[in-house]
Amino acid sequence: MTDNMEDSDRLRDSFGISGQDWHNTFDAITDFVAVLDTEFRIVRVNRAMADFLKHTPDKLVGQYCYKLMHGRNAPWEGCPHEQMLREGKAVTREVNDQHIGLPLLVTASPVFNESGKLTGSVHIARDISALKAIQDDLARRNSHLTALNRLSRRAVGSRSLKEVAAVALDGIREACSPDLALFYLISEDLLVLKEALPSDGHLNERKKIGDCLCGLAAAEGRPVYSTDIQRDDRCTLNECKEAGMRSFAALPLIHDSKTLGVIGIASKTEREFAAEQEFLETLAATVAVVTQNAILFEALQRQSDIFEEQVQERTRDLEKKNAELQRFNRLFVDREFRIKELRDRVKELEKTK
Numbered sequence: 001m002t003d004n005m006e007d008s009d010r011l012r013d014s015f016g017i018s019g020q021d022w023h024n025t026f027d028a029i030t031d032f033v034a035v036l037d038t039e040f041r042i043v044r045v046n047r048a049m050a051d052f053l054k055h056t057p058d059k060l061v062g063q064y065c066y067k068l069m070h071g072r073n074a075p076w077e078g079c080p081h082e083q084m085l086r087e088g089k090a091v092t093r094e095v096n097d098q099h100i101g102l103p104l105l106v107t108a109s110p111v112f113n114e115s116g117k118l119t120g121s122v123h124i125a126r127d128i129s130a131l132k133a134i135q136d137d138l139a140r141r142n143s144h145l146t147a148l149n150r151l152s153r154r155a156v157g158s159r160s161l162k163e164v165a166a167v168a169l170d171g172i173r174e175a176c177s178p179d180l181a182l183f184y185l186i187s188e189d190l191l192v193l194k195e196a197l198p199s200d201g202h203l204n205e206r207k208k209i210g211d212c213l214c215g216l217a218a219a220e221g222r223p224v225y226s227t228d229i230q231r232d233d234r235c236t237l238n239e240c241k242e243a244g245m246r247s248f249a250a251l252p253l254i255h256d257s258k259t260l261g262v263i264g265i266a267s268k269t270e271r272e273f274a275a276e277q278e279f280l281e282t283l284a285a286t287v288a289v290v291t292q293n294a295i296l297f298e299a300l301q302r303q304s305d306i307f308e309e310q311v312q313e314r315t316r317d318l319e320k321k322n323a324e325l326q327r328f329n330r331l332f333v334d335r336e337f338r339i340k341e342l343r344d345r346v347k348e349l350e351k352t353k
Helices: 002-014 019-028 047-052 065-070 080-087 129-156 161-176 212-220 273-352
Strands: 032-037 042-045 091-095 104-112 118-127 180-187 190-197 206-208 224-226 247-255 258-267
Touching (some): 032 047, 080 091, 129 161, 129 273, 161 258, 161 273, 180 212, 190 212, 190 258, 206 212, 212 224, 212 258, 224 273
Antiparallel strands (some): 091 104, 104 118, 180 190, 190 206, 224 247
C-alpha cells in the first residue's frame, strides 16, 4: 500500500499542488472517488465517498472496497477494478447492487509506477439515479404510446359496443396490468356494466350515477383517484372492497363534452394511479372516441334494420297487391273468354234457324 500512496503523492506533485490543496481538490469532487491498490484496498478516498459510507476518510484507508461497498468477503461479480487489473486498461460499466442502494456508473483507470508496473486504479463512481429515472420515464412513455397505438388500431376495427369494451379492457390490461378493469356505459341515470376483466359475477351490473367512485366520475365528468378505497368515504359500494382491491381510478369517457361512460381500474396493492394521470386520461379519451363511433354505428345499424324492415313490409304489401291484381286479371280474362264463347254459340244457333 505504501507504493500506491507514493504513486498518489507523485501524481499530486506532478501538478505542483500542495498536500492540502490536493485534499481540497479531491474532496471538491462530488462523485465517489477512491484510489485502490491491486489487493482491492482503499489507499485514498474523497469526502463524498466517505460521507456515503458514513465514515471519515482516514477510517476507510486500508479497508477492502468490496466489503465496504458490497458487503462481501470477495470481489463483486463484474467488478470494474477487477476487470481493469486483468486487462490493464480503463474500464467503465454500470454497477447496480442492492447493497449499495443506488445505480452507479463506475470507471476504474489504471495507475502505473515509474517502472510501468500496475499498482492500482483511480476508481470514480457517479450516482446515475436521476439518469436512470429519466430512462425509466422515457421507457414508460414509450410503452404507453405503444399501448395507445395498439389500442387505437384494434379499436378502429371494432363496430359494436361489446367489441369496443372488450378491446378497451384488453388494452388497459396490457398497458397498466390492473387487478380489475371495468367498462360502464351511461343509460339514462344509470351506469351499466358492459365488460369486466376478470369477469366477476359478484359485480353490480347497474349503479346510479353519483354512487361510489365510478358514479362520481360520471356525475362530475372528471377522473376520480383513490389510493386506499378501504378508507375512502367516497367509495360507498362494497363490491371492490370485498374483492380485495386497494387503489382505484375512475376515468370518465367524454366526447364532445358529453359523458358516455366510465372506465374503472383497480389494484390489490397500494398504487398511485394519479401519478399516471396523463397516460390514463389520454387512454380514456382514446376509448371515448371509439366508443362514440360504436354508438353511432349501432344507431345507424338500428336505423338500417328499421328501414330494411320497412322495405320488406312494403315489398310484402306490394307482392300481396300484385297477387290480387293477377287474380282479378285472371278472372277478367276468364270472363272475356266466356263472353266470347257465348257469342260464338249464339252465332251458331242463329245460323241453324
